[in-house]
Amino acid sequence: MAWWKLHKRDKPGSPTGAGGAVLAxxxxxxxxxxxxxxxxxxxxxxxxxxxxxxxxxxxxxxxxxxxxxxxxxxxxxxxxxxxxxxxxxxxxxxxxxxxxxxxxxxxxxxxxxxxxxxxxxxxxxxxxxxxxxxxxxxxxxxxxxxxxxxxxxxxxxxxxxxxxxxxxxxxxxxxxxxxxxxxxxxxxxxxxxxxxxxxxxxxxxxxxxxQDPLRELRGLTSHVLATVDSRLAGAGMGVMSDDVVPASPQQTDGANPVHSDPVTAALIEAMAASLRDRDSASALVPLLLRVPGSVKDKFEWHSFATELDSNLLPLREAAIKRLAIGLDMPPEVLTGLADTNHWNAWxxxxxxxxxxxxxxxxxxxxxxxxxxxxxxxxxxxxxxxxxxxxxxxxxxxxQRPNRAPEAAEAHARGAISDAAYLRELGFSAEDMPDEDEQRRRLLIQLATTNPQLAPAALEALGVRLPNIGQGAATDAVRAPVEISRVAPAVEAPARNEPPALPIAASAVLDDGWRMACLDLAARRALARAGNWLLSRSGRSRRGELAHVPVHEVHMHLSPDQADLAQMLDGAYRDFHAATPGETDLHAAVDLYVRRLLLTGIAHERGLLAGHLAAAGCDRAAA
Known part of the structure; x- marks a missing residue:
C-alpha cells in the first residue's frame, strides 16, 4: 500500500488518529x-x-x-x-x-x-x-x-x-x-x-x-424588480369622468384567453405590456378608465407607489453594511471607503x-x-x-506597490541579492547581465572614475591610446592625492574662526577675476559632492537639510574617503576647460576640496587662497 494511504492509519489507543492529537x-x-x-x-x-x-x-x-x-x-x-x-x-x-x-x-x-x-x-x-x-x-x-x-x-x-x-x-x-x-x-x-x-x-x-440581513437585501431587490416590471407602480392610473367604458382589449384565443370581465382584462393587458416589450410606449402610459359623474378637473392621476420606494436606497445600503460587518472580511470591500487613496490602500x-x-x-x-x-x-x-x-x-x-527605493538601498548595502533586487523592480533573472557584460561595465567604471587604472581599463576594453610623452604629466597628476582626517598636510582652521591668510595670498586676493574663478570651481565641486551625499540619505534626513546650501552639506553629512572619487566625478570639467595646462592648480584645488569634505569645514575664499599659496600656486605673488 502506498505511503499516502498508510499515512491515515490510526495509532493504537488514538481516538482521532495522528497520535491522539485532538484538532477541533x-x-x-x-x-x-x-x-x-x-x-x-x-x-x-x-x-x-x-x-x-x-x-x-x-x-x-x-x-x-x-x-x-x-x-x-x-x-x-x-x-x-x-x-x-x-x-x-x-x-x-x-x-x-x-x-x-x-x-x-x-x-x-x-x-x-x-x-x-x-x-x-x-x-x-x-x-x-x-x-x-x-x-x-x-x-x-x-x-x-x-x-x-x-x-x-x-x-x-x-x-x-x-x-x-x-x-x-x-x-x-x-x-x-x-x-x-x-x-x-x-x-x-x-x-x-x-x-x-x-x-x-x-x-x-x-x-x-x-440570514435576516440577506433575506432583507434580497427582498428589497425583489421589490425594485417588481416595481420596474409593474406598469401601475411606474406609470400609475388615470381616471376620467363618464361611464366605466375602458378601451376594449384585443380578443385572443388560446390557452390563456383575455379575461371575461372587460375592466379586469384591460388591467391585465396593460400590466403585461411592459413585460412583453420593455421599449413599448404602453409601459410608460398610465392606464385610462372612465367613471360616472364628474371628476375634479375632469382627470385625476393615481400613483401606486409606496412609501417604501423613497427609502429603498438607504435601506439597501444599511442591509449591505450589516452584511459587510458580518462577513469574515473588511467591511470596506463591500461598502467602499471615501478617503482611500494609493497611499493608504496598502x-x-x-x-x-x-x-x-x-x-x-x-x-x-x-x-x-x-x-x-x-x-x-x-x-x-x-x-x-x-x-x-x-x-x-x-x-x-x-508586498507594497513600490519598494524600489528601499530595495535599491538594501542592494547597495549588500543586504539583498541581485535576484531579489530585480524582483522588486519587476524584472526577471533573465534580464541580468552576463559575465561579459558585467566585466565590460566594470572596466568602463574604472576608466571613468580612476585615472590611475584608466589606461589599463581602456586597453582591456580594446581602446588604443596614443603614445604621449611622459613629460606632459606632472607628479601632481600621476600620483594619487593622499588625504588623512587626523593630520592633513595643510593645517585646517577651526570651524568658527576665520583662517589666517599667508602673506603671499594677498596677491591672489587682489586678482579678483582669477579668485572668483577658483572660488566658483570649489563651490561647484562641493555642491556636486553635497548632491551625492543627499541622494544616498534617507527621506527624513533630506528634509532636515532642506534649508542647508548644497555646497555646505558636507558639514552635516560626513563622507568616506573611499567615495571621494565617485562623488567628485566630473566636478571640474568646466574649471579645467577654463584653465588649460595648469595641472598644478587643478591638483591643488582638488586637494583643497577633499580636505574640506573630510574635515567638515566650510569653504571660504581666504582659506582657499591660503591653501593655494602654501601649495605654490599663487601666480600673482610668484
Whole structure:
C-alpha cells in the first residue's frame, strides 16, 4: 500500500488518529463516522448556498476572500520551538539537511493537488466552503480509469454516504453524471470545518448569523424588480369622468384567453405590456378608465407607489453594511471607503490579510499538517515529524506597490541579492547581465572614475591610446592625492574662526577675476559632492537639510574617503576647460576640496587662497 494511504492509519489507543492529537477543525473520516458525518447537512447550509447564488454582494465578498487565499503559497518548514515566528522554510536550511531528508519532506507537498498550481485552486475552494457551509472535504484517491492520483476539494453536497461498508459517493467536477464510489480503505477523506462556538463538532460560518440581513437585501431587490416590471407602480392610473367604458382589449384565443370581465382584462393587458416589450410606449402610459359623474378637473392621476420606494436606497445600503460587518472580511470591500487613496490602500490590505485571510489559512495549514503531512512523514520515515509543519506564505499579498527605493538601498548595502533586487523592480533573472557584460561595465567604471587604472581599463576594453610623452604629466597628476582626517598636510582652521591668510595670498586676493574663478570651481565641486551625499540619505534626513546650501552639506553629512572619487566625478570639467595646462592648480584645488569634505569645514575664499599659496600656486605673488 502506498505511503499516502498508510499515512491515515490510526495509532493504537488514538481516538482521532495522528497520535491522539485532538484538532477541533479537522478529522480523518473513518468507517464508523462516515454515516453519521458525511451528507448530514443542516438547513441553514442549504439557505447559505441559495443566498450565495442570488445575492451579488455576498458572492463578491466571498470571492474576494477566496481569491486572496488562492494567492498564498504553501511550504514546508521547521517549527519554531517557542512559537515566536513562522516555520523556517526547508529551502532556507537545505544546506544543513541531507538531500534525502529534503526529498521526503517535500514529497507529500509536491503530490498534494498536483503541485503549486493545483494547490492555489485548492485554497480557493477551501475558502469558499469555509465561508458558506462552514465545512469542506479533501478527497484523495486513485482514478479508476486512468490510474492517476487525484485530489478533490468537495463541498458537503458533493460527498455522500453510499450505504454500509464504509463507502462514499463523490461527485466529480467533469459533469453532473460523473460520480465515483470509493471505499475508505482505498482513499483519504479529510473533513475541515469551522467549529461552532457552542458545539465544536458542528460546522459554522459567517452566513449562519446573516440570514435576516440577506433575506432583507434580497427582498428589497425583489421589490425594485417588481416595481420596474409593474406598469401601475411606474406609470400609475388615470381616471376620467363618464361611464366605466375602458378601451376594449384585443380578443385572443388560446390557452390563456383575455379575461371575461372587460375592466379586469384591460388591467391585465396593460400590466403585461411592459413585460412583453420593455421599449413599448404602453409601459410608460398610465392606464385610462372612465367613471360616472364628474371628476375634479375632469382627470385625476393615481400613483401606486409606496412609501417604501423613497427609502429603498438607504435601506439597501444599511442591509449591505450589516452584511459587510458580518462577513469574515473588511467591511470596506463591500461598502467602499471615501478617503482611500494609493497611499493608504496598502495599509488596509495588510490589515485585511492579518485579520481575515491569515486565520483561515492557518486553520487550513494546521489541518493539513496534523491530518495529512505528519502521518505521511511518519510513513516515509522522516525523523521527528512533529518538528515540521506545512505553513503559508502571504508575501505576494503583503508586498507594497513600490519598494524600489528601499530595495535599491538594501542592494547597495549588500543586504539583498541581485535576484531579489530585480524582483522588486519587476524584472526577471533573465534580464541580468552576463559575465561579459558585467566585466565590460566594470572596466568602463574604472576608466571613468580612476585615472590611475584608466589606461589599463581602456586597453582591456580594446581602446588604443596614443603614445604621449611622459613629460606632459606632472607628479601632481600621476600620483594619487593622499588625504588623512587626523593630520592633513595643510593645517585646517577651526570651524568658527576665520583662517589666517599667508602673506603671499594677498596677491591672489587682489586678482579678483582669477579668485572668483577658483572660488566658483570649489563651490561647484562641493555642491556636486553635497548632491551625492543627499541622494544616498534617507527621506527624513533630506528634509532636515532642506534649508542647508548644497555646497555646505558636507558639514552635516560626513563622507568616506573611499567615495571621494565617485562623488567628485566630473566636478571640474568646466574649471579645467577654463584653465588649460595648469595641472598644478587643478591638483591643488582638488586637494583643497577633499580636505574640506573630510574635515567638515566650510569653504571660504581666504582659506582657499591660503591653501593655494602654501601649495605654490599663487601666480600673482610668484
Amino acid at each position: 477543525s479537522a478529522a480523518i473520516i473513518t468507517r464508523d463516522q462516515v454515516r453519521s458525518v458525511v451528507g448530514k447537512g443542516q438547513e441553514w447550509q442549504a439557505q447559505a448556498w441559495d443566498f450565495y447564488r442570488t445575492v451579488s454582494e455576498l458572492k463578491s465578498g466571498v470571492r474576494w476572500a477566496a481569491n486572496g487565499c488562492s494567492r498564498a503559497r504553501l511550504y514546508i518548514g521547521r517549527v519554531d520551538p517557542d512559537g515566536s515566528s513562522s516555520p523556517t522554510p526547508v529551502d532556507a536550511q537545505a544546506e544543513d539537511l541531507s538531500p534525502d531528508l529534503v526529498a521526503r519532506l517535500l514529497a507529500p507537498l509536491e503530490e498534494l493537488a498536483g503541485g503549486q498550481l493545483g494547490q492555489s485552486e485548492m485554497l480557493r475552494r477551501f475558502s469558499v466552503h469555509l465561508d458558506i457551509p462552514g465545512e469542506s472535504y479533501l478527497v484523495g484517491f486513485d482514478d479508476p480509469t486512468s490510474g492517476d492520483r487525484r485530489w478533490l476539494v468537495c463541498s458537503p453536497s458533493e460527498v455522500t454516504s453510499a450505504g454500509g461498508g464504509g463507502t462514499i459517493r463523490v461527485q466529480l467536477p467533469e459533469s453532473q453524471s460523473a460520480r465515483v464510489e470509493l471505499s475508505l480503505d482505498d482513499c483519504t477523506l479529510i473533513r475541515l470545518w469551522r467549529p461552532d462556538d457552542e458545539y465544536a463538532y458542528l460546522p459554522d460560518s459567517p452566513l449562519n448569523g446573516l 495599509i488596509i490590505s495588510d490589515d485585511s490579510i492579518k485579520l481575515h485571510l491569515e486565520p483561515k489559512l492557518g486553520l487550513i495549514a494546521e489541518a493539513l499538517t496534523d491530518r495529512y503531512f505528519r502521518p505521511a512523514w511518519e510513513a516515509l520515515g522522516v525523523p521527528d515529524p512533529e518538528a515540521w509543519a506545512c505553513w503559508y506564505d502571504t508575501s505576494d499579498l503583503k
